[in-house]
Amino acid sequence: MSTTADDVPLLEVTDLATTFHADRGLVRAVDGVSFQVTRGRALAIVGESGSGKSVLARSLMNLLPASADASRGSVRFKGEELRGKPAGQLRGLWGNEISMVFQDPMTSLNPVVRVGRQITEALRFHGGPRGRAARERALQLLLDVGIPDARSRLNVYPHQLSGGMRQRVAIASALACSPSLLIADEPTTALDVTIQRQILDLLQRLQRLHGMAVILITHDLGVAAGRTDEVAVMYAGRIVEKAPTGTLFERMCHPYTEALLASIPRLETPMHTRLATIGGRPPDLIAPRSGCAFAPRCRYAQPRCLTEDPSLVPATGPEHEVACFFPLRTPEGRTALATDAAAGRTATGASAGVTS
Amino acid sequence: MAGSGTAHLRDSDDVVLRVEDLVVEYKVAGGTVQAVSGISFDVQRGETLGLVGESGCGKSTTGRAVMMLPRPTGGSVRFEGREMTRLSDAELRRTRPRLQMIFQDPVSSLNPRRTIDKIVGEGLSIWKRAGARERVAEVIEAVGLDPDVVASRHPHEFSGGQCQRISIARVLALEPEIVICDEPVSALDVSVQAQILNLLEDMKTRYRLTLLFIAHDLAVVKNISDRIAVMYLGKLCEIGPSDEVYAHPRHHYTEALLEAVPIPDPNASIVPMAVRGEPPSPLSPPSGCRFRTRCPAARDRCVEEEPQLQEVGPGHFAACHFPARVEHGPRVPSVET
16 A cells, blocks of 8 residues: 555545434434545445435535535545535536436436437536537547447437446446546446446446546445445444455454344355344434444443444554444453343343344 | 246146246337246245346246236146136135235335234235234234234334335235245345345244245345246246255356355455346347347357256256356355354
């Protein structure tokens, strides 16, 4: 890992929080998230529904509905603070420096605009080539994203393409201005597995080709595993563990990361293998936070977890951080697990050992 | 006929469901969608058959055709020895409690204006079965919910996983013989998905169910199924015992599907995928083998001649002229955890 001459990280997010006003109360969707993205590197943000991962992506891009309140925290891109900037100034960055690919390519593409024009829209907006030159660039982009018969596809509308092809078009238009950061929010979730594989391969190839940084938001640890340099695991609006990808899978420290990985059915296990489960239900983001949000489902939970809120601290290495008082691979963690197992229940009253 | 054959069907008294040469076609503007084109399979009592494939392969259509929702265009569906396609509407109605279905979206498959006890007990009240109240409480308990707490609530008060538990309870209430599960865990988070899969296994044992499990996720299907049937563009590519099919896939499509599954291990090698492109339109499927346009092993014969299912191992059948020979080792290095 070499240090770049430019020591300013590409993206630096500090204590970011986004809340929504709902009928039942205040929803803390993102609740104090900090991370950095280095130039040309890929960061995966992994979490289940309600973990806040998509709201986080939209907070970075300032694509939040009016009911959202994004007052806290800082988002610095190339050293420049984005929070509080008027939309007029941010527009110079969007599509140009920071681009986004969404889960559903049907709704993210304009249904009444032909593919060619759709791709060059950002180019034209940011003062790039126009007319024939723009069309040639669009054609090149379609070829780059692997669309067969690209020249004729410039003239079709999104509904005339398959889901996989639409996602390729969405990627082509996101890459039109060669952004230095691409945020991909569940880019393959709506696609079939062989098409998912093609799109992931494509994103990885383009990332290397353009030296672009990528934030890959996904619910699938499998998608994150082979494709990213770093992984941040989110739970209830916070990052609970963050590490280089290899470290995370080999030496994970947070009980949630462990449980999440264990609950994935594997191809290589024999049929009818009983799956490990995470008991209980996902957290209620409206209830005021007291203690660790994962404690009610955690088999390591101790009395301290109910009252004190853990923050990210260094774990097995300098780039590995975990927000847990009783992490795996520590004497504290082993003692906590043994205590709960002996008592037959955790500090929250959940049954210990058996996690279903 | 088409890429199917019936060599893999079993002659046994234990066969509960036997589907032969099933054809489902839809008329649309611009032609006929050949959703299912002559597939055959059977399911034995107490067995789970996993039906996998990508969107548009006809797996859900197959599941619905078995229920006569709607009746198939051609072929035969025999359930407990009776030919379903020839039953009158009234006879079909009487048979349906024995054949139940669980859907993908648990929230939209429950009536939002009814309470949980009414939802679970609806089938029983339609058939005026005795002891409905006790039966409802029993099945709600069986799926891991507290009947006293949930009975008077409405679906919106429950999470997706809990709604799927309620759907399962509704199905169990009628004491079905066979349950068709159409992507029952696809809409759920991984941690919840594992709970529901374990629950289905438990219910299968407890109520001696036979399952037809339809899903696109190969790992999920592998976990729950005794046998696996792989579909592509309305045809059956491969069928056999789960462990065997996954360890030694012989159809190139099965192989591609397995290679495309993301492995949650950064050390797992990502082998370049040999299969390219996207499935062709079911309005005008390719001649010969329907997979040939994407198949790395396709030759002239595949254009002209439709492959039939042939035995490639004990109980393991594949419809391919040039079956894959590669013995697959484990793709994931075994890591001591």
